[in-house]
Amino acid sequence: MTGHVPYLNSRLQSHAGTIFAEMSALAAKTGSINLGQGFPDVDGPDLIKRAAIRAIEDGHNQYPPGNGIIELRAAIAAHQKRFYGLDFDPESEVLVTAGATEAIAACLLGLCEIGDEVVMFEPYYDAYAACTAMAGAQRRVVALNAPDWSFEPLALEDAISDRTRLILVNTPHNPTGKVFSLAELEVIADVCRRHDLIAVTDEVYEHLVYESAHVSLATLPGMAERTITISSAAKTFSFTGWKVGWVCAIPELITAVRAAKQYLTYVNGAPFQYAIAEGLNECDQYVVEEARILRHKRDRLAQGLDAAGFRVLDSHGTFFLTTDISALSEEDPYTFCRALPERCGLVAIPSSVFYDDEVAGRHLVRWMFSKRSEVLEEAITRLARL
Ligand code: PMP
Ligand code: GLN
Numbered sequence: 001m002t003g004h005v006p007y008l009n010s011r012l013q014s015h016a017g018t019i020f021a022e023m024s025a026l027a028a029k030t031g032s033i034n035l036g037q038g039f040p041d042v043d044g045p046d047l048i049k050r051a052a053i054r055a056i057e058d059g060h061n062q063y064p065p066g067n068g069i070i071e072l073r074a075a076i077a078a079h080q081k082r083f084y085g086l087d088f089d090p091e092s093e094v095l096v097t098a099g100a101t102e103a104i105a106a107c108l109l110g111l112c113e114i115g116d117e118v119v120m121f122e123p124y125y126d127a128y129a130a131c132t133a134m135a136g137a138q139r140r141v142v143a144l145n146a147p148d149w150s151f152e153p154l155a156l157e158d159a160i161s162d163r164t165r166l167i168l169v170n171t172p173h174n175p176t177g178k179v180f181s182l183a184e185l186e187v188i189a190d191v192c193r194r195h196d197l198i199a200v201t202d203e204v205y206e207h208l209v210y211e212s213a214h215v216s217l218a219t220l221p222g223m224a225e226r227t228i229t230i231s232s233a234a235k236t237f238s239f240t241g242w243k244v245g246w247v248c249a250i251p252e253l254i255t256a257v258r259a260a261k262q263y264l265t266y267v268n269g270a271p272f273q274y275a276i277a278e279g280l281n282e283c284d285q286y287v288v289e290e291a292r293i294l295r296h297k298r299d300r301l302a303q304g305l306d307a308a309g310f311r312v313l314d315s316h317g318t319f320f321l322t323t324d325i326s327a328l329s330e331e332d333p334y335t336f337c338r339a340l341p342e343r344c345g346l347v348a349i350p351s352s353v354f355y356d357d358e359v360a361g362r363h364l365v366r367w368m369f370s371k372r373s374e375v376l377e378e379a380i381t382r383l384a385r386l
Contacts, residue, residue: 015130019353023337030341033371033379035301036349038174038319040370044238044279045286051278052242055271064270066262068096068246072273075280076246082284083206084216086224092251095258098268099243100204100232102261105131107166107200107228107247110260112137116165121151123354123361125174125202137165141356146324146364147313149178153187160191166198167191169217172205175351175366176322177315182215189220192227198253199223204232204245205318207287210295212316218248225250228257233276235319236287238370242272294319294369297376301369304380310365319370322351326363328386333365344382 005016020037027034043049060069067073073090080086088094097103104127112118114136120128122141132139140159144151169188171180180188192199201217218227232245247257301321302312310323329336333350340346348367355361369376 011133011136012130015126015133018126019349020126023347023349026338026341027347030345030347032341032345032347033375033382034347035368035371035379036337036347036366038235038368038370039240040238040319041372041375042238045283047282048237048239048275048279052271052275055274060270060274062270064096064267064273066267067258068094068267069270069273069277072096072244072246072277072280075277076248079280080216080229080248084219086216086218086229086248088248089251093248093254095247095254095261096268096273097245097247097261098265099234100202100230100245101127101243102264102268103230103232103245103247103257104128104168104200104202105134106257106261106264107230108132108135108137109264110256110258111198112165115163117161117163118166118168119156119159119164120168121170121173122356123175123351123364124168125170126354128168128170138163139356140164143357143360144173144176144178146176146322146360149173149176149313151184156187156191160195160197164195164197166200168200168202170202171217172203172209172214172317174205174318175320175349175354176313177318177320179209179212179214179317181212185215185217185220189217189223193222197226199227200230201227202230204230204235206231207236208291208294208319209317210291210298210315214317228253233272233279237276237279237283238290239272239276242276243268244272244276297369297371297373300373300376301367301380304376304383305367307380308383308386319368321367321369323365323367324363325365332362337365344385346379346382 023036073094077088077090108131112135116137118132228249234240313322333352337350351364352361
């Protein structure tokens with residue numbers, strides 16, 4: 001959305017500002033309800049907050065170990081075993097990162113040669129494109145086709161070349177809310193095995209699923225040794241500002257990712273690591289309950305959007321809903337979202353920014369529903385003004 005940015009290198013010219021920062025600033029400036037950037041307006045469990053305070057008071061305030069504290073790595077390994085039956089050795093197969101964002105960056109910077117290709121599904125989370133560019137790699141996109149966000153197995157096959165380094169998968173998927181089915185993941189796994197590719201799977205919304213279960217790609221035959229699984233405490237525990245994420249993979253892959261990670265941040269917030277370890281060990285019930293509440297909020301916002309004249313596409317996971325705005329406006333989604341605060345005091349995200357294909361993303365706008373019920377109801381009242 002910016003023109004040429006002086007001093008910025010050419011790789012990052014088209015990634016100069018994130019849409020989330022821009023739209024959150026717009027919400028703050030106009031006093032609008034922010035259904036744009038993905039963060040809840042209620043914090044996670046008190047138990048986890050208290051654990052962070054205790055960790056500070058107990059003196060866990062210096063650099064933690066490079067891999068993350070062992071208590072957190074053990075809790076992550078136990079989580080992977082409990083939910084997916086996956087075995088990871090906390091000593092050598094788990095790495096704590098500064099959110100999933102750093103994990104994504106470290107995977108791309110650590111694994112890609114200049115000129116390598118990274119295959120990702122479109123629409124794609126913006127950091128995938130930016131981090132691929134930072135790594136000097138090229139993105140190759142495979143379309144997820146609205147309204148059901150299915151993809152053509154042949155299109156995936158066609159995206160693979162002898163320069164392909166890895167396939168990036170995001171399930172549950174931001175921005176669409178798609179939850180990849182087992183059959184779809186089998187198609188991806190088959191391609192990875194046949195072409196000897198690494199899969200990087202971003203599962204930050206793993207617990208925010210409303211109909212079907214989340215399937216972790218690493219559980220498929222032959223995938224444990226070639227999959228890097230990324231997740232984060234941000235969405236699971238509603239602490240997006242804490243930036244505690246992680247990577248699970250075989251030791252050789254962890255070593256490669258850590259090589260990049262150690263020069264990005266080296267480590268991240270020691271006390272938060274203790275707190276999230278406690279959260280992972282103690283808060284399964286919170287996670288289940290949150291998904292139940294969010295499902296209800298999804299349905300409520302979908303009703304409100306539908307009543308306001310939007311075409312609402314199905315979302316089965318994450319805390320996002322996608323709408324087609326073409327019945328309401330001929331504007332492109334970016335212009336539409338820029339004008340939304342003035343029209344009705346709301347902020348949303350133009351999904352067109354997640355596309356290379358200008359036609360495919362032309363009418364799509366993303367809305368975030370993890371807000372308190374009264375805020376959501378007020379947003380629905382405002383939608384009716386459109
Ligand atoms: N991946 C996806 C798909 C996301 O939506 C986000 C935003 N939460 C991230 C990664 C980044 O996660 P974190 O805040 O843990 O860096
Ligand atoms: N993942 C969040 C979203 O999609 C935003 C996080 C960020 O601003 N980087 O809204």
